[in-house]
Amino acid sequence: MSNLGFQTLYRLFNEVPSCVCERAFLPENSEILSLESQSPLSGFDVIAFSVSFEEDYVNIPRILELAGLPVFSSGREDNSPLVMAGGCAVSLNPEPVADFVDVFFIGEAEASVNGLVERLSQFSQRRSLKGDILRELSRLGGVYVPAFYEFTYDGCRVKEIKPLGGARFPVRRARVEDIDAQPVPVSAIITPFTEFADTALIEVERGCPRGCRFCAAGFIYLPPRWRDRGAIERSVKAGLKFAGKAGLVGAAVSEYRGLKDVLRKCAGDGGEITLSSLRLDVLDNELLSLLRKAGYKTVTVAPEAGTERLRKVINKDIPDEAIWxxxxRIKEEGFRKVKFYFMVGLPTETDKDAEAIAGVAVKAKSILPKGAKVTLSINQFIPKPFTPFQWAGFAEQETIERRYGIIKKALKKEGGIEVKTLPVKGAFLQAYLSRGDRRSGSLISLASEKGWRGVLKNFSSSLSASVFRDREKDEIFPWDVIDTGLKKSYLWNEYTRGIEAKATPPCDVGRCFRCGVC
Ligand code: SF4
Structure with missing residues (x-):
């Protein structure tokens, strides 16, 4: 509910006079109705899913089923509602859910929402024209109609992607060129019983200049685009008044040039301003002091890897000394809680890299004042489309469990250090779905009825074959049907530089053209 992309679309759709957009969520009971007018979903012209996480794929067939609609698009009549999907997960790779969806919106919806609504209202008036409307929609930037593309396979690999009837190939993701020409995305609805129930979220920037090689959010929203400081100040002030707390959102918030000014002007009136996570090497005393005045209590940082070598591999080239x-400085400014994000299972990682994660926690404890709390949140690395590490295999369960064990054992006798890890099975599923192809749809549909446990038991060997293997350099990926602007050759070059532990400098917008996006 709190997702800013979802909320922005809700606002944009409702701003079009001819359009009414309502919300619906997977219910706990068996009936699904829209929230605003309590109407059955089957009565709407369009059902549009906002999908940020692969774990939600299984809820698409569940919702369609509860709405009384055939789950697979091939089984729906022309007069059925049009099923659309957008959001971060499907913009990276729509293929695993392509059999359920009539139309995908890939990328930033603000870029074409008016054209989209215009064509959808034609559909609303003449549903019998579904085929024609799909054809027209497919001419819009960012629109992918999976029925117009045929995939053939060779074992685990894609053999060929064939556009049908002159469909555009590849489909260019939609991108907002001038983000200051659009209103700042802010939470339009704040409701209890949700994440961020008391926080107005505000998007301060989009895309990240740093090029961390594992990070999908950093790459697919390139180039880095920073919003006008005045607009952010106004949004933060309004957010604090409206919700009491403002949350600044973006992949590189701590590098936002106007951050200190925004904090200086908006903090201290009783409201709290929070940031998702901070980059360690930009934390100076002034920023920390301003954050403290803004009510920030736990300093959250993400070194991601324990050794300098592995941080070069992932292109997060922060020396140990800079961390210490x-x-x-965190101590000097009076903070007593520090949370670290780390990953295990990264390419080239060894047990020594895992030991070093524990070493960072111990060193942090020794630097911070007595009684301070250190939390390690350790996730498993998942190779994501459109990143340099899209070619890398997913680490075996045994390796991950051993590395979690190494960290926990090394910290067993240390007080004040909490270690949080996520279940290894959940990460496996995410790894499968992130790089899955259209054939994943039948397994997702099965899982929507019987749960993933049974599917994993019966199909574990075919899933493993796809998840654990390194991809070949020239392999066709299911997501090659999408063009994000990133050159595949650039991503491959970054992958090989990563394996060789070579760091790459950040974006230099206006002077750099290396990745193809600018
Ligand atoms: S072309 Fe250069 S500046 Fe532009 S997004 Fe790519 S790396 Fe960044």
Missing amino acids: ASLE
Whole structure:
């Protein structure tokens, strides 16, 4: 409910006079109705899913089923509602859910929402024209109609992607060129019983200049685009008044040039301003002090890897000394809680890299004041489309469990350090769905009825074959049907530089053209 992309679309659709957009969520009981007018979903012209996480794929067939609609698009009549999907997960790779969806919106919806609504209202008036409307929609930027593309396979691999009837190939993702020409995305609805129930979220920037090689959010929203400081200040002030707390959102918030000014002007009136996570090497005393005045209590940082070598592999080239120096400053500014994000299972990682994660926690504890709390949140690396690590295999369960064990054992006798890890099975599923192809749809549909446990038991060997293997350099990927602007050759070059532990400098917008996006 709190997702800013979802909320922005809700607002944009409702701003079009001819359009009414309502919300619906997977219910706990068996009936699904829209929230606003309590209407059955089958009575709407369009059902549009916002999908940020692969774990939600299984809920698409569940919702369609509860709405009384055939789950597979091939089984729906022309007069059925049009089923659309957008959001981060499907913009990276729509193929695993392509059999359920009539139309995908790939990328940033603000870029074409008016054209989209115009064509959808034609559909609303003449549903019998579904085929024609789909054809027209497919001419819009960012629109992918899976029925117009045929995939053939060779074992685990895609053999060929064939556009049908002159469909565009590849489909260019939609991108907002001038983000200041659009209103700042802010939470339009704040409701209890949700994440961020008391926080107005505000998007301060989009895309990240740093090029961390595992990070999908950093790559697919390139180039980095920073919003006008005045607009952010106004949004933060309004958000604080409206919700009491403002949350600044973006992949590189701590590098936002106007951040200190925004904090200076908006903090201290009783409201709290929070940031998702901070980059360790930009934390100076002034920023930390301003954050403290803004009510920030736990400093959250993401070194991601324990050794300098592995941080070069992932292109997060922060020396140990810079981490210790930042921790000194965190102490000086009076913070008593520090949370670290780390990953295990990264390409080239060894057990020594895992030991070093524990070492960072111990060192942090020794720098921070007595009684301070250190939390390690450790996730498993999942290779994502449109990142340099899209070619990398997913680490075996045994390796991950051993590395979690190494970290936990090394910290067993240390007080004040909490270690949080996620279940290894959940990560496996996410790894499968992230790089899945259209054939994943039948398994997702099965899982929507019987749960993933049974599916994993019966199909584990075919899933493993897809998840654990390194991809070949020239392999066709299911997501090659999408063009994000990133050159595949650039991503491959970044992958090989990563394996060789070579760091790449950040974006230099206006002077750099290396990845193809600018
Ligand atoms: S072309 Fe250069 S500046 Fe532009 S997004 Fe790519 S790496 Fe960044």
